[in-house]
Amino acid sequence: MRGVVFPGQSGVEIREFPDPIPGPGEVVVRVRASGMCGSDLHVYRSAAAAEPAKLLIQGHEPCGEVAAVGPGVPAQVASVGDRVMIHHYWGCTTCQECRSGWPQLCSTAEPRVPTLNEHGAHADYMKIPAIQTIPLPESLSFSTGAALGCGTGTAWGALARLGDVAGKTVAIIGQGPVGLSATMFAASLGARTIAVDIAGNRLEQAQKLGADAVINSAGTDLADAIRDLTAGRGPELVIETSGITAAAAQALEIVATWGKVCFVGIGADVTFNTRDTLRRQITLLTSWTLSTVDLMRCADYVDRNKLPVDDLFSHRWTLDQAEEAYRWFNKQSDGKGVFEA
Missing domain, CATH: 3.40.50.720 (NAD(P)-binding Rossmann-like Domain)
Known part of the structure; x- marks a missing residue:
């Protein structure tokens, strides 16, 4: 599969990676929308990476369809074909913060975060714990789902x-x-x-x-x-x-x-x-992001009130346009961008 990496000094590369295979409790999501977030630019503008072979796929605003389900994932949690948002942090799953829907505040382990210590969503596919998938209401676009998972x-x-x-x-x-x-x-x-x-x-x-x-x-x-x-x-x-x-x-x-x-x-x-x-x-x-529970509430509110979240996106790109997209985004002159597939 393709994945976008930042080698440093405002560079962008599209590399080939092995297709992910879900392990126990995991799913693979076909990424249909991956938003561009202002925090991406910290990595994009950074000095050259010390170990280019270990560069991570970028993007932490994903939304898509479940493409494969690993062993032990109940059907009510995730099934192939489900339209899902992704709460893009995961922790130990057992501490008070994780159990309350705040894995980004995990108190017993370093949270796993796409682009920081896991592969991200500027790719064809993404592997995540199944519990981090959140149903995307049918009336909402994948791009809206991507925005709800982070900036919105x-x-x-x-x-x-x-x-x-x-x-x-x-x-x-x-x-x-x-x-x-x-x-x-x-x-x-x-x-x-x-x-x-x-x-x-x-x-x-x-x-x-x-x-x-x-x-x-x-x-x-x-x-x-x-x-x-x-x-x-x-x-x-x-x-x-x-x-x-x-x-x-x-x-x-x-x-x-x-x-x-x-x-x-x-x-x-x-x-x-x-x-x-x-x-x-x-x-x-x-305030920092939101919980898994509040992500569900937020999506429901947007759905019921028909809020125009898609209007936040001024530019839409494909993965093959990643270099051009980030040259534009680096100017921070107007709206928000998203990669769509």
């Missing part, structure tokens, strides 16, 4: 951490795929949604997905603009998705007294002085 699901997870959003004002800083997904979900859940970014095309997309107001923070004082939109109070809820330290500081600055800030973007340094924040009674949260 991450937005769902952040809103779940914040709690009830209906009737509240939610400011979402950063309108990349995760931020746009958060805007879409928050609007559909009954929040007044303010989308913030420095790119006009992303703000236009945010409006299409339900944002009540947009702010281009490149040429506007964000705190002033937020105060104008909220009668001086600020939003009750803020989600920061960019992972930029300056944006994290803005999130703390704009949130209302008694408000909550959820940090999703990776890499920001979040600092505050208690003298400055003591009388504001704010709550700070972090």
